[in-house]
Amino acid sequence: MSSIIEGNLVATGLETVIIASRFNSFIVEKLVDGAKDALVRHGADASTITVVWVPGAWEIPLVAQHVIQQKKGKVGFGVVAVGCVIRGGTDHYAHVSGEVQKGIAQVSWQTGVPIGNGVLTVESLEQAIERAGSKMGNKGAEAALAVVETLNVLKALG
Numbered sequence: 001m002s003s004i005i006e007g008n009l010v011a012t013g014l015e016t017v018i019i020a021s022r023f024n025s026f027i028v029e030k031l032v033d034g035a036k037d038a039l040v041r042h043g044a045d046a047s048t049i050t051v052v053w054v055p056g057a058w059e060i061p062l063v064a065q066h067v068i069q070q071k072k073g074k075v076g077f078g079v080v081a082v083g084c085v086i087r088g089g090t091d092h093y094a095h096v097s098g099e100v101q102k103g104i105a106q107v108s109w110q111t112g113v114p115i116g117n118g119v120l121t122v123e124s125l126e127q128a129i130e131r132a133g134s135k136m137g138n139k140g141a142e143a144a145l146a147v148v149e150t151l152n153v154l155k156a157l158g
């Protein structure tokens with residue numbers, strides 16, 4: 001007989017740090033609100049959620065690594081990364097977006113701590129608005145729930 005192991009979406013007892021970048025803060029504030037709201041509606045105590053602001057998306061992986069090291073392997077701890085990289089007239093966008101995505105993956109895999117990826121990489125402000133609480137949902141909320149589910153599947157795996 002086969003068995004299925006999966007994580008539920010119950011955030012009770014979990015601890016999270018939301019790392020948010022100030023660049024395009026008009027959008028990122030909505031992603032932070034979405035992440036906090038999703039965590040609390042799924043049972044997290046608001047006092048277990050910390051928001052850490054960094055200058056831009058580029059700084060997210062480094063600060064995530066620092067925060068994770070401080071937690072020293074605490075069970076039930078996860079990170080939600082939220083930011084907004086919008087294509088501009090220069091190559092800077094491409095460098096920032098590519099390295100941030102790689103950095104988030106690397107820190108998560110190296111530390112074994114789930115990092116929900118709510119960093120938008122979009123072509124326009126309109127696309128960002130669509131993903132920050134309108135047409136396409138709220139990617140901060142989605143990233144937060146991905147962390148909850150992943151922490152719970154890790155717990156179920158033992």
Ligand code: INI
Nearest residue numbers: 021023055056057058084085086092093
């Ligand atoms: N940072 C962002 O979060 N979004 C952007 O769209 C962006 N662009 O396009 O330049 C951006 N750049 C800043 C970068 O994240 C660093 O904060 C900066 O380079 C200083 O290290």
